[in-house]
Amino acid sequence: MIALLPLLLTLALGSPTPPASDGARVWGRVISASNGKPLRYAVVEVVQPAFAGLRVETDSAGYYELPDVPPGRRTIRASHIDHAPYEIDVDIPERGTVILNPVLDLRPVRLPPVTGGRQPSLHSGRDTLAAGRPALGPATTRALESTPGVSELGMAEAARDIPGQEPLDPSDILYVRGGAADLKLVLLDGAPVYAPFHMGGLIPPFEGDVLRSAALYLGGAPARYDGGLSYVMDMETRSGRTQAPHAVVAADLLSVRSVLEGPVGERAGYLASVRHVHGAGADAFLNGTLPYGYSDVLVRGDVAVGRQGLLRAMGFWNREEVQLDSLSILDQVAAWGNRAGSLRYHGVLGATDALVTVAGGVFESELPIGGIRPLETRGEARRFRVTADFERLVGAGRVQFGASFDRSVFRYSARARLPTDSLFFSADEGGSVAGIYADATIQPHPRLRLRGGLRGDVFSLHPALRVAPRFGLTYALSDRASISLAGGRYRQYVRAPDETILFLGSPVPDTVAPPLAIASANHVVLSLDQTLGEGMRLGVEGFYKRFRDLPSVTSRDAQSSGVDLWAQRVTGSYTGWVSYSLAWVWSVNDDSFSDVRVFSGRHLVSAGAGGPILGAGEFEVRLAYGAGMPYTAIPEPEVVTPVFGAGGSSLAAAMVPSVPATPDEPFLRVDLSLARSWHAVVGGVAFEVKPYVRVLNALNRRDALFYHFERGSTGDPRALAAIPLLPVAGVEWSF
Numbered sequence: 049m050i051a052l053l054p055l056l057l058t059l060a061l062g063s064p065t066p067p068a069s070d071g072a073r074v075w076g077r078v079i080s081a082s083n084g085k086p087l088r089y090a091v092v093e094v095v096q097p098a099f100a101g102l103r104v105e106t107d108s109a110g111y112y113e114l115p116d117v118p119p120g121r122r123t124i125r126a127s128h129i130d131h132a133p134y135e136i137d138v139d140i141p142e143r144g145t146v147i148l149n150p151v152l153d154l155r156p157v158r159l160p161p162v163t164g165g166r167q168p169s170l171h172s173g174r175d176t177l178a179a180g181r182p183a184l185g186p187a188t189t190r191a192l193e194s195t196p197g198v199s200e201l202g203m204a205e206a207a208r209d210i211p212g213q214e215p216l217d218p219s220d221i222l223y224v225r226g227g228a229a230d231l232k233l234v235l236l237d238g239a240p241v242y243a244p245f246h247m248g249g250l251i252p253p254f255e256g257d258v259l260r261s262a263a264l265y266l267g268g269a270p271a272r273y274d275g276g277l278s279y280v281m282d283m284e285t286r287s288g289r290t291q292a293p294h295a296v297v298a299a300d301l302l303s304v305r306s307v308l309e310g311p312v313g314e315r316a317g318y319l320a321s322v323r324h325v326h327g328a329g330a331d332a333f334l335n336g337t338l339p340y341g342y343s344d345v346l347v348r349g350d351v352a353v354g355r356q357g358l359l360r361a362m363g364f365w366n367r368e369e370v371q372l373d374s375l376s377i378l379d380q381v382a383a384w385g386n387r388a389g390s391l392r393y394h395g396v397l398g399a400t401d402a403l404v405t406v407a408g409g410v411f412e413s414e415l416p417i418g419g420i421r422p423l424e425t426r427g428e429a430r431r432f433r434v435t436a437d438f439e440r441l442v443g444a445g446r447v448q449f450g451a452s453f454d455r456s457v458f459r460y461s462a463r464a465r466l467p468t469d470s471l472f473f474s475a476d477e478g479g480s481v482a483g484i485y486a487d488a489t490i491q492p493h494p495r496l497r498l499r500g501g502l503r504g505d506v507f508s509l510h511p512a513l514r515v516a517p518r519f520g521l522t523y524a525l526s527d528r529a530s531i532s533l534a535g536g537r538y539r540q541y542v543r544a545p546d547e548t549i550l551f552l553g554s555p556v557p558d559t560v561a562p563p564l565a566i567a568s569a570n571h572v573v574l575s576l577d578q579t580l581g582e583g584m585r586l587g588v589e590g591f592y593k594r595f596r597d598l599p600s601v602t603s604r605d606a607q608s609s610g611v612d613l614w615a616q617r618v619t620g621s622y623t624g625w626v627s628y629s630l631a632w633v634w635s636v637n638d639d640s641f642s643d644v645r646v647f648s649g650r651h652l653v654s655a656g657a658g659g660p661i662l663g664a665g666e667f668e669v670r671l672a673y674g675a676g677m678p679y680t681a682i683p684e685p686e687v688v689t690p691v692f693g694a695g696g697s698s699l700a701a702a703m704v705p706s707v708p709a710t711p712d713e714p715f716l717r718v719d720l721s722l723a724r725s726w727h728a729v730v731g732g733v734a735f736e737v738k739p740y741v742r743v744l745n746a747l748n749r750r751d752a753l754f755y756h757f758e759r760g761s762t763g764d765p766r767a768l769a770a771i772p773l774l775p776v777a778g779v780e781w782s783f
Contacts, residue, residue: 071116073145074138075734078110078126082154083583083619084660086110087128088177090152095123095135107289108176117146126150145732176289176309179259181656181668182616185625186587187262187281189614189654191253192674192715194245224754231542231567231598233276236283237348237362239390240431242411244283246342246368247754249672249717250325250744251303257296258307258321258346260286266612267571267591268534271485271501271518272437274452275540277569277595285362287350288319300742300778301329315352321345329776339371340754357395364388370754384413400440408432427460430478445490448501455480456541458564479541479564480508487518495524505539507566514539514566529578535571542567542598567597583619588612606635624657650676665724669746675714720746723780735783744774 078090092112093103106112114124119142127133131152138146224247234241245253265273265280273280293310305323312318322345327338344366351359367385390407413427437450457478487501499520504513518536525531541564575589589612598604610631617623632649651674658668723740755767 071118072140072143073732074114074117074124074140074148075145076112076148076150078106078112078128079149079151080128080131080154080619081151082621083623084621085180085619087131087152090126090128090131092124092126092150095125107291108286109178109289109294111289111291111294113291124148124150126152128152130154145729145734147727147729147734149727175260176287177260178257178286179261180618180623181256181658182618182623182625184254184256184259184262185616185627185654185656186264186612186614187283188253188656189612189627189629189652190264190279190281191245192652192654192672193677194243194247194253231277231540231569233273233280233540234283235281236364236388237285237360237390237407238392238405238433238435239362239364239388239407240409240433241364241386241388242409242429242431243384243386244366246344246366248325248340248342248368250340251305251323251342254283255305255307255321255323255344255346258285258319258348260284266589267573267593268518268520268532268536269538270448270499270520271487271503271516271536272435272448272450272452274454274481274483274503274505275538277538277540277542277567278593285346285348286319287360288317288348290317294782296780296782298778298780300740300776302327302742302744302774302776312349317350319346319348321347340369342366342368353393353395357393360390360392360394362390362392382415384411386411397438400438403435403437405433405435405437407434425460425462428458430457430459431455442488445488447489448487449485451482451484453480453482458543477564481541482506497522499534501536507539507541509541509564510566528580529576532573532575532577534573534575537568537570539566539568541565565597567595569593569595580615583623584615584617586615606633608633622657622659624655626653626655628653648676650674652677661722662724664726665722667723668721670717670719672717673714677715716747717745718747719744733783735781738780738782740778740780742776742778744776 078087078092079085080087086106087110088106088108090106090110090112091103092106092114094114094117102114102117104112104114117140119140121137122140123135123137125133125135131154134150134152136148136150138148140146234244236244261282261284263282265276265282267279269276269280273282288309290311293308295309296305296307298305303323303325305321307319307321309319310317323343325340325342327340344364346362346364348360348362353359365385365387367383369381369383371381386409388407388409390405392403392405392407394401394403396402409431411429415425415427432455433452435450435452437448439446439448441447455478457476459476461475483503483505485501485503487499489497489499491497499518499522501518503516503518505516506513516537516539518534520532520534522530522532543564571591571593573589573591575587578586580586590610591612592609593607595606595608596604598606608631610629612627612629614625614627616625628651630649630651632647634647653671653673655671656669658666661667719742721740721742723738725736725738727734727736729735
């Protein structure tokens with residue numbers, strides 16, 4: 049009855065009603081003139097009072113749709129809280145589609161200070177807005193340290209101890225430029241991903257259009273995170289738009305990709321992304337087939353539950369492979385990849401936000417080994433996680449608490465590649481860890497915020513309660529700058545050094561359990577965050593870390609320090625980022641007969657910029673640079689010198705006697721892309737076509753990450769499929 053009151057009042061007052069007509073569809077995207085980015089939650093409406101009901105809001109990507117707008121001359125208005133309104137008179141036809149893309153000028157609104165506001169860290173609600181590439185800059189730098197993770201599974205030691213493999217032929221080894229130890233914690237929608245970044249560098253390390261955020265903790269991560277001796281990276285995907293189906297398809301001479309999203313009924317939506325490196329257009333530049341391949345698939349679905357609940361499901365798969373020796377009779381392909389998934393429920397229990405996650409991840413690796421008896425080694429790491437995280441306001445502070453259970457299983461095996469031989473050996477070992485935590489944040493002063501937390505974990509292999517304190521302090525130096533101090537202790541399972549000899553000569557497969565150890569790290573991080581101007585942010589982080597019980601037979605304890613610098617511009621016509629990381633690591637040899645201090649260091653740079661050019665055109669340039677990144681041998685035949693692993697703070701062995709620890713030349717890559725967009729309507733469907741040209745290595749120099757020895761060669765390893773200059777033409781189609 050209440051719902052009928054507005055209609056009855058309208059009829060009683062004799063207000064005019066719109067003429068009966070099928071009308072036309074007005075569709076488009078609202079853009080901010082300050083940065084060229086879409087405006088979410090802008091209001092688009094027909095101004096005339098007779099059509100007051102024709103009013104909609106843009107979605108998180110800035111799109112809107114006004115259905116059945118009556119024909120005639122109509123005034124369309126677009127408005128946003130911090131932008132000047134935009135009005136235009138449009139002649140609406142009787143039927144069809146009208147495309148209107150309003151551009152709004154920035155008009156900031158000055159608001160009074162807000163105290164006691166809620167700043168939830170649990171990921172709530174449905175957000176369809178993708179993280180901009182500048183926001184992913186620091187995460188992109190870490191991608192330069194990506195590794196296949198083969199050595200961490202114990203396959204290197206296994207290959208070294210197999211009869212018939214001594215001495216190991218250097219031509220049977222794949223050399224990778226970068227660290228080898230994987231002591232980080234990377235979560236994708238709560239699912240553990242062992243090696244999320246591909247190493248080829250021919251496409252971006254991850255599909256930025258489907259990521260909502262990528263939080264990177266070099267140290268001092270909150271107590272809800274377990275593990276991550278080097279660093280913690282928490283990546284979240286975005287929701288699919290539910291107003292109408294939307295698709296982006298792109299294809300070029302090197303790769304293809306597609307992003308699909310849309311509604312499923314009234315309360316659900318989906319998002320799917322597919323990427324594949326086919327390399328067909330690179331054949332002419334390489335004098336042969338590209339010996340590299342990569343593919344990944346990501347699917348996410350969201351379902352609204354009740355009035356405030358949201359159920360989210362995500363699945364991820366990727367695979368990377370490299371052809372090791374094209375001249376060999378046997379097909380020698382090194383391959384690795386992930387399978388991960390999560391099911392999450394976010395809801396509200398009274399005054400408490402709740403996030404429950406069930407997730408799992410599998411990392412698999414395959415590596416052929418030559419020698420007298422060619423072998424195929426396989427490694428696998430499985431993780432299963434269940435977490436329950438809660439958050440609520442208590443007085444003027446915020447409290448987070450929860451519990452987690454994590455089960456990890458590591459397997460590796462070696463099987464003869466000849467039909468007459470059988471399994472040489474297999475190894476299988478696993479462990480569980482259960483933990484609880486509590487974290488509290490208070491603000492005793494308008495410029496001071498304090499955070500303190502405590503985590504308690506019990507590891508199944510060595511049952512005992514292990515306590516890990518966490519702390520954080522942030523002080524606002526001004527309205528534009530703040531300084532923070534954070535730290536804590538972190539623990540996780542690692543593969544312990546195995547110095548025993550495996551006797552695997554019998555025809556019956558032996559089973560050897562690789563020992564696991566509990567490694568720990570203490571972090572202290574001092575950081576400065578400053579706003580330099582409109583859309584410009586600068587961050588500096590200095591850290592010190594101390595590690596114990598690492599998976600290294602040379603030194604199980606190590607120390608690391610360094611500094612990370614990043615700058616971002618996320619608004620304005622031109623956006624971009626630059627991220628620089630410099631770090632050192634040192635340790636003392638555990639050999640009782642010597643006291644040798646080992647020291648090494650590296651620095652990494654990742655940068656990018658983009659914006660409009662020549663009217664409707666746009667450009668993007670990317671730079672990646674690394675010096676001090678050593679050669680890592682897979683399998684590693686001997687442990688000699690500790691070097692950096694992922695995160696710049698873990699140790700791994702990476703030497704063959706004839707291979708230098710560090711390449712003579714630094715790693716350098718500069719890529720450039722140019723594009724231009726056209727909009728059109730065909731059959732009532734509006735779409736955008738964007739032809740583009742990419743130049744991989746615009747400086748005519750592209751360093752490879754993969755190296756190998758040619759058979760019979762006594763010189764340095766040769767780059768595998770180094771691409772000096774590769775122009776790539778393609779087209780992107782969105783509708």
